[in-house]
Amino acid sequence: MKISDVSKTVDLPISTLRYYEKKGIIPETYLVRDENNYRAYDEQIIPFIMSLKSLLSAGFSIHEIKDILSRKELAREQQLDIIKEKMNEIEQLQKKLDDAKHFLQDSLQSAEDCTW
Structure with a gap:
């Protein structure tokens, strides 16, 4: 999926998705490169971003979410x-x-x- 498609589907600006990427919130497993070496996203990013939005709505900060994601164990x-x-x-x-x-x-x- 292109970043614009993800943006529309999850109702977030492209800049927000790029920010999440830069901060390491979006795991590398959701990022792929297409045949032209453009950034693309795996379809499974949609439920991940929706969960992320729910955590943010519940009051978790980006820092807290990153900490939780980094401690998968x-x-x-x-x-x-x-x-x-x-x-x-x-x-x-x-x-x-x-x-x-x-x-x-x-x-x-x-x-x-x-x-x-």
Whole structure:
């Protein structure tokens, strides 16, 4: 597949795919060269990129994803621990956001109740 085909299929700009390549996120096994020595991708890159997008949506950074991919030998239990750790981070962030929202709501209410 050409990079433009992958880009359209996974709904990511070509520049993003090249960035992932440069950062070592896309494994070499998905990269092939066509008869003209142009870069092409194996069809299996599509599910890989979709999983990558899901991990990014879940809050994993490019650095974290690269680390996970580089340690293919991780036991299932270790993988689950990484997921649980990310869930805890998200829950802590959600608590901070909830606290900030309540503070702002209280401040807004106090300002509305104040008569000058």
